[in-house]
Structure formats: structure tokens, C-alpha cells
Amino acid sequence: MTISEMKEVLDEYPADSLLEVGMPDVKFYARGSQLEALCPFHGDHKLGNFGYSLAKDCWRCFVCGKSGSGPYSLIMAHRNWSFAETVRYLYDRRSSCVGRITEAPPATLLQKSKKVRLVTPKPSPILVNDEFVFDPSPTAEDKSTVYSCFAAASPLSPSWTKHLQEIRGVSPLEIPYFFRFPSSKDEEFMSRFRKELEKRGAGNLYHRLLGIPGFFWNIKENRISFIGYSGALGILNHDEQGLVSSIEMRLPDSAVRSTRYIPFSSEGICLNHPDDYKYGANVGSVVDVVTPPFDNSSIQGVAVTEGKFKALHLSRMEFLALNIRGVGNWRSVLPVLENLENKGVNTSRVFIAFDADSRRNPAVAENSANFGKALLDEGYEVYYLTWPNNCGKGVDDVVNAGQRGKIRTVEGNRFLQTTLLPFIERAKKKKLAEAAGA
Ligand SMILES: [Zn+2]
Numbered sequence: 001m002t003i004s005e006m007k008e009v010l011d012e013y014p015a016d017s018l019l020e021v022g023m024p025d026v027k028f029y030a031r032g033s034q035l036e037a038l039c040p041f042h043g044d045h046k047l048g049n050f051g052y053s054l055a056k057d058c059w060r061c062f063v064c065g066k067s068g069s070g071p072y073s074l075i076m077a078h079r080n081w082s083f084a085e086t087v088r089y090l091y092d093r094r095s096s097c098v099g100r101i102t103e104a105p106p107a108t109l110l111q112k113s114k115k116v117r118l119v120t121p122k123p124s125p126i127l128v129n130d131e132f133v134f135d136p137s138p139t140a141e142d143k144s145t146v147y148s149c150f151a152a153a154s155p156l157s158p159s160w161t162k163h164l165q166e167i168r169g170v171s172p173l174e175i176p177y178f179f180r181f182p183s184s185k186d187e188e189f190m191s192r193f194r195k196e197l198e199k200r201g202a203g204n205l206y207h208r209l210l211g212i213p214g215f216f217w218n219i220k221e222n223r224i225s226f227i228g229y230s231g232a233l234g235i236l237n238h239d240e241q242g243l244v245s246s247i248e249m250r251l252p253d254s255a256v257r258s259t260r261y262i263p264f265s266s267e268g269i270c271l272n273h274p275d276d277y278k279y280g281a282n283v284g285s286v287v288d289v290v291t292p293p294f295d296n297s298s299i300q301g302v303a304v305t306e307g308k309f310k311a312l313h314l315s316r317m318e319f320l321a322l323n324i325r326g327v328g329n330w331r332s333v334l335p336v337l338e339n340l341e342n343k344g345v346n347t348s349r350v351f352i353a354f355d356a357d358s359r360r361n362p363a364v365a366e367n368s369a370n371f372g373k374a375l376l377d378e379g380y381e382v383y384y385l386t387w388p389n390n391c392g393k394g395v396d397d398v399v400n401a402g403q404r405g406k407i408r409t410v411e412g413n414r415f416l417q418t419t420l421l422p423f424i425e426r427a428k429k430k431k432l433a434e435a436a437g438a
Contacts, residue, residue: 003084006091007072015054015071017097022075022090028052029105036105040078041066047109048379063377126279128217132224134210134279144243146205146212149196151179151236151247154189160233169400173293174312181232181249184225213283214247214264219276227266229255235308237288237323240339246286248308248325261307263325285332288323289340290315301349302340303385304333304371309396314353317404320345327354327364330371334378350375351409353385355394362427369420372412382412386419 010018016035019028028035029047039050042064052059052074059074060067068074075086090097125135156164156178164170164178182189194206209215209224218225232249239245247264266280290311292299303319305311311323320340322333341347354368368384375382385395387406392398398407410419 001091003087006087010087010090010094010097013094013097014100015052015057016101017099018071018090019052019074020099020101021093021096022071022086023078026078028101029103029109030101031105035101038109039064039066046379047105125211128210128279129222131207132210132217133208134217135208136211136281138208138211140239140241140243140245142202142205142208143212143245145197145200145202146209147236147244147247149200149202150182150193151176151234151244152196153192154180154182154234156180168309169396170309170312171293171316177236177308177312179234179236181228181230181234183230184228210279211281213281214266216266216270216277216280219278225277227264227269229262231255232262237286237308238290239287240289240336240343242289242291246283246288248286248288250308261325285329286325287329287332287336289336290321290323292316292318292320299346301351301381301383302337302345302347303351303353304330305353305395306355307394307396310353310394313396313399314351319351327367327371330367330374333371334374337380347380349381349383351383351385352412353395356387356389356391357393360389360423362424362431365420365424365427369416369424372416372420376412384410384412384415384419386410386415 016028016030019026019035023040026037026040028037030036031047033053033055035052035054036047037050037052038044038047039061041050041061044050044061044063049063050059050061052071056069057071058067058069066077068077072083072086072090075081075090076083079086081089125133128134156175157180160180161175164175165172170178182193194203197203197205209226210217215224215226217223229249229251231252231254233252235248235250236244237246237248249262249264251260251262263283263286265283266277267282268280270277270280288308288311290308292315298318299320300318301320302322303311303314303317304322304324305314306324306327308323311321314321322336324330324333337347337350352368352372354364357364372382372384386408387395387398387403391403391406392401395407398404
């Protein structure tokens with residue numbers, strides 16, 4: 001019997017039966033008129049990249065680009081066989097080619113990749129000075145209560161409130177995000193802070209401040225203290241549950257510092273001054289979730305930016321806004337998107353709204369591009385918000401300047417191909433040329 005005669009016989013069998021027999025090591029699932037599998041040609045971890053269309057009798061991977069038509073070409077490519085070898089193999093096993101692929105994809109393969117979390121044993125609390133407790137892993141609820149009371153004990157002055165509303169475009173509803181950062185030497189503040197805790201029935205938390213980022217033990221003065229910058233604007237950050245998860249400080253314009261925003265985190269000061277301070281805690285990377293001032297169900301998507309004021313503006317533009325501390329922290333956004341999705345928030349569309357200089361600073365552009373690519377890879381619809389450089393640096397500057405109409409939404413892949421990637425390429429060439437010239 002010739003190969004083409006064998007093929008004529010095999011052509012009577014459905015493609016999924018031939019694939020199942022020809023590729024027993026690849027698990028196919030049925031989804032509509034399509035078969036899906038983890039791509040056999042690249043290290044694939046979730047379904048959706050690789051598919052075989054039973055309607056069109058062709059297959060393709062959208063990640064590695066491999067494609068072909070008909071079941072034979074797929075088996076040939078997978079097993080590195082000739083056409084004749086493939087047909088003969090299938091013909092000899094044609095009695096097995098009876099089953100159809102009907103199994104639906106399991107939820108685990110459809111879900112976005114879950115990070116493996118290493119479980120470390122919970123460290124035990126330490127008694128400090130017979131009265132205080134250093135608990136290295138405080139609960140999210142306790143942290144939220146402490147930070148809320150901390151802010152409530154030091155509200156903004158009326159003139160500062162007016163300034164935020166007039167210059168920064170902060171709405172009255174948003175004022176509670178802000179407070180006047182207190183001094184740790186202010187004893188009146190400490191007593192107001194304790195009263196706020198007591199008002200919430202959490203007076204005992206005063207003795208458990210150690211372990212909460214920002215607070216530490218002052219060894220020489222034998223007292224609780226916290227880091228701070230006198231005259232800074234205190235800002236409350238929230239997590240996806242709506243709990244206050246951290247505090248950041250915006251330094252006054254008079255402060256001579258390379259960075260304007262400082263996290264309320266006390267590990268560094270204790271590492272730098274081990275004889276003076278101990279029992280500090282690190283805040284880690286923070287994603288501040290700023291929900292719109294209305295029902296979450298009408299949002300147009302999730303927007304990611306840097307800085308509270310920008311996030312507030314975006315939240316008023318019908319986005320659920322995520323404020324990250326530095327473009328380089330984009331990786332911490334991915335688990336937050338998953339948590340929001342699990343809470344029922346529509347996270348399918350993600351808008352990247354970094355400052356205009358992300359198109360002029362190679363390092364920022366690279367992070368912005370990698371973030372977009374990672375989101376696309378996870379199956380999100382990605383868009384970049386962009387505006388002419390002369391309209392302002394951040395999205396808040398643009399809106400405050402009355403130029404909101406100049407903000408454009410560009411489809412992620414298009415912005416990557418036409419703007420970010422060419423710019424990164426040019427910057428690399430320039431750097432190489434400079435290195436060669438030097
Ligand atoms: Zn592939």
C-alpha cells in the first residue's frame with residue numbers, strides 16, 4: 001500500500017483522533033471548535049497560546065509563532081518525522097483513532113499563573129522592656145488600625161487642606177487620605193494617637209507597634225519611636241481589601257533630597273544605627289489601590305501610575321488606579337490584579353499611565369515596555385495613556401493644566417512597536433556608539 005493510499009484511509013478520521021494517537025504526550029482540551037494544549041514547541045504554562053482549529057484544520061502558537069495546516073504537519077513538527085513516517089505510524093494505529101477530544105480545560109490551566117509562595121515559619125513575638133511586644137508579622141487589620149489612628153491624630157491644617165484642593169485638585173472626599181506628618185518627639189501627638197487607638201477599642205495595639213513598618217525602638221531613650229520628616233505630607237495607602245497597608249511621606253518642596261516620596265519604613269534606620277535603634281520593619285514594595293469615588297462596576301479598567309495625586313486623578317476618570325513607588329516595581333502589580341479579579345473587579349483592561357519622560361528615559365522606557373509585555377503575556381488587554389510632552393509630565397499635571405482632552409489611549413502592542421521598542425533600540429545603539437567613542 002502506498003503512502004497516499006494510507007493517507008486516503010486516514011483522512012476519514014477526525015483530526016482530533018489522529019492528534020490524540022499521534023501525540024500521546026501532549027494533552028489536548030476542547031474549547032468550542034478549537035483544541036487547546038500547552039504549546040509543545042516552547043515552555044508554555046497556560047492554555048490560550050497554542051490552538052488547533054478543527055473548523056479551519058490549522059494550528060498555531062501565538063507566542064513562538066509555529067504554525068501549520070492539518071494534523072500531519074503538527075505531528076511531523078512535534079516528533080521530527082517525515083510525512084511518510086507520520087502516515088505509516090498513524091495507519092498502523094488507525095484502530096485506536098476512534099476517540100474524540102471532549103475534555104474541557106481545567107480551571108488551573110486557564111487561571112493566570114499563580115506564584116509559588118514559600119511558606120516561612122511565623123517568627124515569634126519578642127517582649128521588649130517588659131511592656132512592649134515586637135511582633136515581626138502583624139496582621140493586616142492591626143496595621144490598618146494603627147495607621148488610620150496615626151493619621152487621625154494629626155489632621156491637616158485648614159490652610160493645607162485648601163492648598164491641596166486648589167493647587168493639587170484634590171476633592172473634599174479625598175482629603176482623608178492625607179495628614180500632617182507628626183514628629184516622634186511630639187508628646188501631645190503620642191497621647192492623641194493613643195486616644196485614637198482606644199476610641200477604636202484597640203488601645204492594646206500601642207504596646208504592639210514594634211513590627212509595624214515605620215515604628216522602632218529607641219535604645220538610648222528607652223521608648224517607642226517612628227521615622228519621619230518634619231513638615232512632610234503624610235499619605236495613606238490602601239490594599240485591595242480597602243485596608244490601610246502603608247504610609248508614605250511627600251517631602252516639602254524645601255527639602256533637599258533626591259526623592260520626593262519616602263516610605264514609612266523602619267528597617268533601614270535600625271540596620272544603619274544598630275547601637276541606637278532596633279526592632280524596625282521593612283514595608284516592602286507597595287501597590288496602593290485607589291478606588292473610584294463610585295461603584296467599581298462601571299470602571300473602564302485598571303490604570304497603573306506612580307504617585308497618589310496621579311492615581312486620584314485617574315480614579316476620577318473612571319479607573320481603578322494602582323499607585324506604585326517607581327516604574328521598576330511593576331512586577332508587584334501582577335498579584336494585585338489577580339486579587340482584584342478574585343474580588344470580582346473587572347481587570348481585563350489595564351492602562352499604563354507613567355510620566356511623559358517614560359518615552360525619553362531609556363531605563364523607564366524599558367520598565368514600561370517590560371510591564372506591558374508581561375501584561376499582554378498574562379492575557380490582559382493593554383493600553384498606554386500618552387499626551388504631548390508640552391502638556392505636562394504626569395497625568396495630574398495634564399489634567400490640572402486643563403489639557404485632559406490631549407490624553408490619548410494607544411493600544412499596547414502598537415505603542416510598544418511604534419514608540420517604546422524603537423526608542424529603547426535607538427538608546428542602546430547610542431550607548432554602544434558612545435562606549436566605542438570613549
Ligand atoms: Zn509556542
